[in-house]
Amino acid sequence: MNESLQSSGGCYCGQIKFQVKGEVFVSTYCHCRQCQQSTGGAGSCLSIFKKGAFNVIKGSPKEYQYANVIGHAMKCYFCGMCGSQIYTDLKNHDPLVAIRATAFEDPIWVQPTNHIWVSAKQSWDFISDDLPQSPEGLT
Amino acid sequence: MFFDIPMRRKSVMDPPPDYDYPYRNKHVPQNDAAIQRDQLMSTKHAGGCGCGQIEYEFDGSPLLTAHCHCRDCQRSSGAPKSTILLIMKSSFTLLKGEPKSYEFKLDDGNSTNRHFCSTCGGAVYSSFTKMPEILAIKAGSLVQTSFVKPTIHIWVNSKQKWESLNDGLPQFPKNPPMGEEAE
Numbered sequence: 001m002n003e004s005l006q007s008s009g010g011c012y013c014g015q016i017k018f019q020v021k022g023e024v025f026v027s028t029y030c031h032c033r034q035c036q037q038s039t040g041g042a043g044s045c046l047s048i049f050k051k052g053a054f055n056v057i058k059g060s061p062k063e064y065q066y067a068n069v070i071g072h073a074m075k076c077y078f079c080g081m082c083g084s085q086i087y088t089d090l091k092n093h094d095p096l097v098a099i100r101a102t103a104f105e106d107p108i109w110v111q112p113t114n115h116i117w118v119s120a121k122q123s124w125d126f127i128s129d130d131l132p133q134s135p136e137g138l139t
Numbered sequence: 140m141f142f143d144i145p146m147r148r149k150s151v152m153d154p155p156p157d158y159d160y161p162y163r164n165k166h167v168p169q170n171d172a173a174i175q176r177d178q179l180m181s182t183k184h185a186g187g188c189g190c191g192q193i194e195y196e197f198d199g200s201p202l203l204t205a206h207c208h209c210r211d212c213q214r215s216s217g218a219p220k221s222t223i224l225l226i227m228k229s230s231f232t233l234l235k236g237e238p239k240s241y242e243f244k245l246d247d248g249n250s251t252n253r254h255f256c257s258t259c260g261g262a263v264y265s266s267f268t269k270m271p272e273i274l275a276i277k278a279g280s281l282v283q284t285s286f287v288k289p290t291i292h293i294w295v296n297s298k299q300k301w302e303s304l305n306d307g308l309p310q311f312p313k314n315p316p317m318g319e320e321a322e
Binding site for chain 2: 011012013033034035036037038039040041042043044045062064066076078079080081082083084085086100101102103107108110111112122123124125126128129
């Protein structure tokens with residue numbers, strides 16, 4: 001399923017637009033506390049691409065820097081206007097970029113293959129599929 | 140409950156000593172004793188954004204807790220769904236900070252105002268022009284979430300195809316029937 005694809009997306013208000021052209025490294029559900037806090041939900045679904053495959057073609061997303069639970073520096077980007085979450089720079093997995101799957105205009109090609117940070121999963125977040133689960137992040 | 144003694148914290152900044160504070164880039168497993176005490180004795184729930192600029196609290200049990208699969212929730216959060224707690228606006232107090240808001244227009248002419256932290260982008264709550272007395276708290280913004288019990292899935296007709304929902308909860312294609320619409 002690692003076929004080359006071209007897809008575009010952006011924020012709700014249209015200030016930010018991005019494009020990817022290349023292979024999906026992996027799509028994964030993330031249940032970490034930062035994903036919970038930024039999305040306001042149970043976690044997010046991320047499509048991970050090589051950085052070279054990803055281009056912001058309009059606007060400049062706002063950056064927020066934090067350290068995750070194991071101390072890795074992370075930078076997440078969102079639209080400063082409408083608050084839509086766009087992508088995260090994975091500093092520990094340079095040069096990869098984790099794009100929020102539903103920030104794409106038509107995320108029909110997304111095929112999540114695992115769950116990460118299940119150790120931080122909320123009790124009310126029910127995983128109803130058989131995908132492999134990992135207590136921590138991608139290795 | 141006869142032992143329902145009010146034991147309220149002065150503010151969210153002042154958690155009880157045995158409270159495992161799962162806040163700000165920590166995801167420590169929550170302390171059982173604290174969870175039990177919260178469930179039995181406290182009706183106040185605290186929350187905020189990831190960077191700590193925004194803090195709020197609300198009193199009482201949510202009217203409804205739902206997983207929402209609408210495209211606007213997906214768009215704004217970047218996640219396949221969001222989990223919301225509907226509460227009365229009167230029970231909500233903003234303790235710190237001023238969230239930024241953006242108006243998401245709906246097809247029926249109403250709109251949803253999504254309130255988020257302008258520093259970290261964390262989604263905090265939404266308000267609705269159709270139901271001005273109601274707020275939708277984003278479950279991920281709560282400090283202590285063990286009381287959260289989602290009971291339905293809403294807007295399932297815009298659910299992503301790759302998202303599986305086999306948790307047995309009732310599913311509604313759009314909003315559930317409410318108020319006078321419910322028969």
